[in-house]
Amino acid sequence: MHDVVIVGAGPVGLALACELGLAGCSVVVLEREPGPGSPLRSAPLGRRGLSAASVEAFYRRGLLEPLLTASGVQEVFGAAPEAAGVPSGPRFVGHFAGMMLDGNQVDVAALPYRLPGPAPEAVITDLEAVETVLSGRASKLGVDIRRGVTVSAVTQNGESVVARAGTDAYEARWLVGCDGGRSTVRGLADFEFVGTEPQFTGYTLQATLAGPQGLPPGFHLTPTGMYLRMPTDGHIAMTDFDGGAFDRSQPLTREHLQAVLRRVSGTDVTIDEVHLASSFTDRAMQTTSYRRGRVLLAGDAAHIHSPLGGQGLNTGIGDAVNLGWKLAATVHGHAPDGLLDTYADERHPVGAAVLDWSRAQVATMRPEPHAQAIQAVVRELIGTRDGATYVFERLSGSWIRYDLGSEHPLAGRSAPDFRFEDGSRLGDLMEDGRGVVLDFTPDRRLRASAAGWEGRIRYAAGRAANDLGLGAVLVRPDGVVAWAGDRHPDPEGFEEAARRWFGAAPAGAGPTDRAAVS
Structure with missing residues (x-):
């Protein structure tokens, strides 16, 4: 079994x-x-x-380097030089409803608890x-x-x-x-x-166009839908607000795809050949x-x-x-x-x-006047620094904070990639899948407490290049901060968090008598 x-x-x-x-x-x-x-x-x-x-x-x-190699990535987006005090501004930021964000408008310094890293x-x-x-x-x-x-x-x-x-x-x-x-x-x-039924049928296809210059590249939100054309590989995506009726109900013929593309784009573009195509909906x-x-x-x-x-x-x-x-x-x-x-x-x-x-x-x-009025408002909002930063925070996942019952603003968030003065990083310490307690003081009492969970929690001590004003941090195996202590961390607070997320300390795992090392 x-x-x-x-x-x-x-x-x-x-x-x-x-x-x-x-x-x-x-x-x-x-x-x-x-x-x-x-x-x-x-x-x-x-x-x-x-x-x-x-x-x-x-x-x-x-797995980052193997991923970059397998993806054929020659450069990455937003990797910050070590000399920088905060991460560099993102150059790839995505879109909201086909309206692209300007990476220069994203206020990286306003995003919570971020540190530069690889x-x-x-x-x-x-x-x-x-x-x-x-x-x-x-x-x-x-x-x-x-x-x-x-x-x-x-x-x-x-x-x-x-x-x-x-x-x-x-x-x-x-x-x-x-x-x-x-x-x-x-x-x-x-x-x-449970949820909501679809509003549109979406299509993604690889095709050869006759005279593609009539279909400009990039995202285009139109009065009849949306389309995207990549400039180099014949990749086209589009949405047709038909209530999801066409999805997987009929063959994706060249004639049908061309008719949808012409209707959505408002052009007379001609598809010479469809190499590959599939459909989807917005069923939620x-x-x-x-x-x-x-x-x-x-x-x-x-x-x-x-x-x-x-x-x-x-x-x-x-x-x-x-x-x-x-x-x-x-x-x-x-x-x-x-x-x-x-x-x-x-x-x-x-x-x-x-x-x-x-x-x-x-x-x-949606291709109707009320939605188009909303589009105008959204374009103005995401064109502002606050608006672009908000949307980027949602797209990047940095908005996520789990409710762990702690008042500390870092608890429940993804841990910053703290770097010790010797060059080692939190990310390096997490490869084996254990939890990690970072002790920036270092505090002998905290070290003694952490020894009780040896095997489940890795203890690492040293001065950090930027400790964000913290004395110690306990990070779960998924990279989420379970507990954060101030300049003089309380071992009892650490122990409470460790028991909550890692269970009782294994018998005989290490010293737990803080008085013995105080």
């Missing part, structure tokens, strides 16, 4: 498999497709943007590159990835869960559905899936819970929405990183009470907010 069965070998399932494998769990991944890679997952149609939050996740596990603000990649990096790491960690396996039944009891595929049965203590927007696991495990749905017994969901299996702003992949990676260490601690039996429930407590509100962000963009894009 495995510890965990993961259904789906996309980026979310593979990211979760890496987190569990890093923690020493026995994991099998079941994927219905017979092999990795497909034209729809490679560039240009598989092109995606990884936000700052997702890039940080790769960086903290030592992780860029964004990486342009494709799904195939992401999956190649993650599957390679998962295999090295002993994860069993089985392709061409279609799950047809899921049953569970109080002790285990079984996924059946044909005559084969895969039993584990836990099962996680990471099998996409049309999730089989979601249906088999009877999760409730979310499961009411992320767990039923021993079955959990992550990524598109738990929430779907339009791809506007590239939030789907990034939200899914956030799910996987949040869930992985919590599920591993549960498997190994040292999770504190309720730890696994905090996965849904923290990630369900994030998913709901992303759905509303998507809906707001769709409402702004």
